[in-house]
Amino acid sequence: MSFVSTAVQRVLEDGQFCAVAAATPNGPHCTPLVFAYSGARLWLTTSRGSVKARAWRVDRSTAGLIRDGDLSVAFTGTVKTYDALDKRTWGAAVAGATSIARATAGFSRKNARFFAGYAFDARQVPFAWTPPGRVFVGVDLERTALLDDEGVQEGRGRWRGEPVSHGAFRRSSTGPDPLAVLPNDVASQIGREGRGALAVAGERGPTVLPIRWRAEATTLYAALPAQTLAIAAADRDATVALTVDSPSAWRARDMVGAMFQGIAEFFVEGTVGSGAKAMRGIVQGLAPSADALVRITPRRVVWWKGWTSGSTIPG
Structure with a gap:
């Protein structure tokens, strides 16, 4: 999805956490992650061995929810993972190097306070939470819906x-x-x-x-x-x-x-x-x-x- 409305874009840019879901044999698995919106994509990271990372190796579809004040954006999309330890992702990483670099900078800038907390707790952070233990994930948005307490205010996609x-x-x-x-x-x-x-x-x-x-x-x-x-x-x-x-x-x-x-x-x-x-x-x-x-x-x-x-x- 190359275009979203101004209202949806504002939520995607200003929301702090994204509740991200993947399909698993136990049903949806949904947990909150920090994220960034860059180049018409959502970007996030997850542990290489996480339930979501394993699920996305089988089914690349995803869904999520981002809140900002009284508004929320629900979305569905397809993930593409970039893992320095998985050579199957290297080709895509090289092809998208410019957009990934831009997204990485935006992700770090948006979540700077969160990463400052990592530095503060550096001695306690498990390997899975450190950069070498994580994969970078881009989400191509396919459907978005702008929601509030009254219901659906705007929908794009089918x-x-x-x-x-x-x-x-x-x-x-x-x-x-x-x-x-x-x-x-x-x-x-x-x-x-x-x-x-x-x-x-x-x-x-x-x-x-x-x-x-x-x-x-x-x-x-x-x-x-x-x-x-x-x-x-x-x-x-x-x-x-x-x-x-x-x-x-x-x-x-x-x-x-x-x-x-x-x-x-x-x-x-x-x-x-x-x-x-x-x-x-x-x-x-x-x-x-x-x-x-x-x-x-x-x-x-x-x-x-x-x-x-x-x-x-x-x-």
């Missing part, structure tokens, strides 16, 4: 789909606390509600959407406009990854977050019959302008705190 919903809703009253599997210090820092990113597996691959989330005593919920949900082109049940975090503007060691991979059920106002009042009450408590509710049943939970991370299967 977005299509209608919000699909279960016809009845019943509030969950049994089950474990969805945050109980997290280390206490991680759970306390992310809290029990807030903004998040929901990667949804749809008919054209993953799409990452901005949501408001809440962990109730036995259930994990998210709310968003039905119009926004529609661009994911998903069925009424879909594999998802809910990503929530407490980011740090300049120190990777202070970043804390969790990703809940599992199955989501979708409920849209006007489509739900039985239980509509209860469903609407939850949505209103989360996001007054939303009209779609997502109930997530986690099957796998990944967490991170600084350089440390782990995963667990909820009991």
Whole structure:
């Protein structure tokens, strides 16, 4: 995509983190990364051995979400990796040397404070987080959508789909606390509600959407406009990854977050019959302008705190 609107470009240039998703056998895998926008491409880095890097060797499609204030840009695209240790990428690196050099300079400039944090913590930084352990990734944008709390403000590319919903809703009253599997210090820092990113597996691959989330005593919920949900082109049940975090503007060691991979059920106002009042009450408590509710049943939970991370299967 060689052209984006001024509003989309502003978000791509000014947003601080990008929630980036890749398709995996466990469903979408979505975590936040620093990035830069240069030469009509998004640029980011990831560990050579990361889940995303491995997934992109099989399927080069990706999706992501960038927030800036009240606006978000959801995108899909195709990745091209540049790895000094992988000779298969050398030809592309030579051919694109000028654009890569420009992107590298822009990436370093935009994320200078973050890299200053690396220098401050140099003795503690694991190899996978240092330049020799990482690959540079360019994302060719194929579709973009400008989103806010009301829904889709602008779309480019072939977005299509209608919000699909279960016809009845019943509030969950049994089950474990969805945050109980997290280390206490991680759970306390992310809290029990807030903004998040929901990667949804749809008919054209993953799409990452901005949501408001809440962990109730036995259930994990998210709310968003039905119009926004529609661009994911998903069925009424879909594999998802809910990503929530407490980011740090300049120190990777202070970043804390969790990703809940599992199955989501979708409920849209006007489509739900039985239980509509209860469903609407939850949505209103989360996001007054939303009209779609997502109930997530986690099957796998990944967490991170600084350089440390782990995963667990909820009991």
